[in-house]
Amino acid sequence: MILSPTVLLLSLPLALAQYGGGSPAASPTTSSTSAPASTTAPSVSIQTVTVGENNQLVFNPDTITAAVGSEVEFIFFPPSHSVVQAAFDAPCQPIGNNGFYSGAFTTSSGSNANSFTITINDTNPIWIFCGFPGHCEAGLVGVINPNASQTLSLFKAAAAKVSSTTDPTFAPQGGVIGPVQAAVSASPSSSVSATPKPGSASEIKGSTLWAGLLATVVTAWGIAELMA
Ligand SMILES: [Cu+2]
Numbered sequence: 001m002i003l004s005p006t007v008l009l010l011s012l013p014l015a016l017a018q019y020g021g022g023s024p025a026a027s028p029t030t031s032s033t034s035a036p037a038s039t040t041a042p043s044v045s046i047q048t049v050t051v052g053e054n055n056q057l058v059f060n061p062d063t064i065t066a067a068v069g070s071e072v073e074f075i076f077f078p079p080s081h082s083v084v085q086a087a088f089d090a091p092c093q094p095i096g097n098n099g100f101y102s103g104a105f106t107t108s109s110g111s112n113a114n115s116f117t118i119t120i121n122d123t124n125p126i127w128i129f130c131g132f133p134g135h136c137e138a139g140l141v142g143v144i145n146p147n148a149s150q151t152l153s154l155f156k157a158a159a160a161k162v163s164s165t166t167d168p169t170f171a172p173q174g175g176v177i178g179p180v181q182a183a184v185s186a187s188p189s190s191s192v193s194a195t196p197k198p199g200s201a202s203e204i205k206g207s208t209l210w211a212g213l214l215a216t217v218v219t220a221w222g223i224a225e226l227m228a
Contacts (some may be wrong), residue, residue, distance in 0.1 A: 033125065045070040046117070048182040049142070052077040053107075057135050059083075059142035060130065063152050066120040066144050071184055076105035076112040082131040083141070084168055088150045092129050092136035092157035093166035093183060100174025101131070118175040125150055129159065131167040 045067065050060045055063050059074075066072055074083045085099030086092065094101065102116035106135055120126075130140035141159050143152045 017102055031211060040173045046182055047072050048075060049073065050077060050111070051081045051083060052079075052135075052140070055109075057130075057140040058136040062142035063146060064142070064144045068119050068120055068122060071117050071142060072120065073115050073180070075115045075180055075182070076100060076102075076107055078106060078107045080106045080132050081135065082129045082167075085127050085174065086129050086141075088125065088127050088155060089153055089158070091127070091141060092162045092164070094131075094168045094170075095127075097170075098174075101168045101170065102175060103172035103177065104132075107227050109223055112128065113179060114177055114179045115182075116172070116175045116177055117181065120144065127155055129165070132163060133165055133167070136165040170228040191222065 011183050047064055047066055047070065049072060050164050051059075054077070058186060066070060080105050083100075083102045085095045085101070087095045100118055104117075105112045125146050126144040128142045128144070129136040138161070139156060141152070141213070143150075143155060146152055162182075216224060
């Protein structure tokens with residue numbers, strides 16, 4: 001492509017403006033990416049708890065502070081897990097007919113496409129465990145809204161001493177089973193990427209450098225043409 005020196009000189013201020021644009025925050029690319037965050041916030045607060053991610057027998061997080069009216073979503077990883085409500089003094093058995101139970105989630109890889117979501121109705125402690133054999137004793141326990149006298153460490157210590165976990169024999173209840181609502185961080189091996197996302201700092205830096213190089217070349221050519 002051949003451009004006349006005039007065209008190139010007319011484009012010079014634009015190239016220089018990009019080159020001298022200063023902080024990346026002033027560019028349209030970054031300002032547009034930060035704007036939608038505040039407008040797309042869900043009306044109901046949802047906290048995500050992973051169950052058995054990376055083959056760890058833990059809820060993550062295992063201590064959750066949740067406001068009345070908010071939701072806690074349990075997302076299940078391989079191989080098989082559940083979440084069951086327990087009483088503080090009976091760690092690895094269902095609290096009774098009024099407690100929630102997710103049902104069994106069996107997953108081959110990644111997180112199960114469905115999740116189990118409960119709504120927090122009060123600020124009383126809610127004790128939870130996985131109903132699969134051995135998981136509760138091994139530490140797959142957690143608490144929502146613990147208090148000063150009833151702590152997760154006490155609950156976990158008691159769970160480690162039970163003779164066996166009691167898996168619920170009743171149907172799932174007390175929550176909603178549906179497609180996963182929250183974005184879950186994948187396992188580190190599959191989530192790491194070296195490619196800068198559009199508008200990221202490294203990409204902005206790269207485009208700035210290219211604009212600077214272009215401006216330098218155009219300037220040199222323009223001066224040469226004027227002197228010819
Ligand atoms: Cu489990």
